[in-house]
Amino acid sequence: MENLRKKYKKVDFESHFYDQSLLDALQSRSVPPYYRGETKTISWTSAINMPQVKRMANLLDLCEARLAMMDQQGIATSVISSTAGPEILDDEDSIRVCKTTNDTVFHAAQQHPGRFFGSAILPVNNTDAACFELERCIKELGFVAWHTHTNYGKTAPEDTRYWPIFKKAAELKAYVYLHPHVPESPRLDDYGYILAAAGLGFTVDAMITTTRMIISGLFDEIPDLTVLLGHLGETFPFLLERMDNRMSGVGIPFPQSKHTKPPSYYFKNNILITTSGNASEAAFGCAQKALGNDRILFGSDYPYEVVEDSVEFLDNLSISEEEKEQVYWKNALDKLNISC
Numbered sequence: 619m620e621n622l623r624k625k626y627k628k629v630d631f632e633s634h635f636y637d638q639s640l641l642d643a644l645q646s647r648s649v650p651p652y653y654r655g656e657t658k659t660i661s662w663t664s665a666i667n668m669p670q671v672k673r674m675a676n677l678l679d680l681c682e683a684r685l686a687m688m689d690q691q692g693i694a695t696s697v698i699s700s701t702a703g704p705e706i707l708d709d710e711d712s713i714r715v716c717k718t719t720n721d722t723v724f725h726a727a728q729q730h731p732g733r734f735f736g737s738a739i740l741p742v743n744n745t746d747a748a749c750f751e752l753e754r755c756i757k758e759l760g761f762v763a764w765h766t767h768t769n770y771g772k773t774a775p776e777d778t779r780y781w782p783i784f785k786k787a788a789e790l791k792a793y794v795y796l797h798p799h800v801p802e803s804p805r806l807d808d809y810g811y812i813l814a815a816a817g818l819g820f821t822v823d824a825m826i827t828t829t830r831m832i833i834s835g836l837f838d839e840i841p842d843l844t845v846l847l848g849h850l851g852e853t854f855p856f857l858l859e860r861m862d863n864r865m866s867g868v869g870i871p872f873p874q875s876k877h878t879k880p881p882s883y884y885f886k887n888n889i890l891i892t893t894s895g896n897a898s899e900a901a902f903g904c905a906q907k908a909l910g911n912d913r914i915l916f917g918s919d920y921p922y923e924v925v926e927d928s929v930e931f932l933d934n935l936s937i938s939e940e941e942k943e944q945v946y947w948k949n950a951l952d953k954l955n956i957s958c
Contacts, residue, residue, distance in 0.1 A: 629950040632894040632917035633696040637719040665807035676921035694958035699737040699765035712741035724759040736761035767799035768827040776830040793844040824852040835876025851891035855908035892917030897931040
């Protein structure tokens with residue numbers, strides 16, 4: 619099995635970490651979101667608490683443990699991104715923590731050439747500062763992407779106030795990784811993190827945000843924008859035929875709808891998906907059939923998932939060697955010009 623894991627080159631598009639500056643900023647807060655170091659728990663809302671006891675050491679260790687895992691699993695290159703938090707801070711803290719976090723990723727990439735690419739975290743609620751920081755990250759630090767989340771507390775990425783950042787990303791030829799975040803909803807609060815997060819809430823929030831991005835006309839406004847979704851497409855491959863049928867965007871009498879093409883068009887032209895956090899052969903088959911093997915990239919979701927399981931799942935799929943190579947690294951080169 620060891621040799622099999624190293625058989626294919628791999629580019630990992632979802633590898634998370636925390637910079638200590640974020641935890642310090644969250645620790646100083648008295649209202650959500652805040653962090654309490656004694657329990658290693660982040661409270662995103664008054665009802666949603668995320669324990670990080672098992673993962674915190676690996677989240678904070680950007681290089682040593684991560685590189686050991688990458689070597690063991692045959693991952694040549696990882697795109698490193700901050701887990702949620704910096705975007706929701708007050709403006710001054712957000713600008714400072716985002717810059718510090720991005721600098722930490724840059725220094726790690728400098729120390730380990732070829733092993734890490736950066737995906738910028740941005741102070742999104744200050745649009746000018748976010749665009750400035752993204753340009754710095756792409757042009758000066760050599761980053762390849764902007765990593766953002768499906769909501770920023772009371773607001774979300776499809777809001778037109780954030781469109782200048784998407785336009786800047788497209789201008790800089792940087793893709794956008796849209797990662798789920800805990801949504802604020804009274805129907806989730808009473809069951810806490812188990813429902814509000816990866817169990818279901820993440821997917822629901824990703825579906826709503828991505829769909830709103832489509833029907834708001836964001837992709838029509840920025841046709842060369844590229845967005846990545848994790849978890850084998852956040853259930854969209856299963857739903858696209860019905861969505862096309864019900865919201866084709868062509869001649870429908872709803873003035874709120876700004877998109878001009880069926881939702882599936884944007885998945886075949888603007889949106890790529892990764893394998894992160896979804897080890898279902900049925901889900902992979904659905905994604906492959908709905909979108910094509912050339913729209914799927916490898917993501918480990920480290921350290922929230924067991925990377926060995928993610929690699930073993932893909933290695934053992936009943937697809938061809940060429941299709942596995944596409945997912946592991948060839949699509950990264952062909953679609954995003956990222957090589958390992």
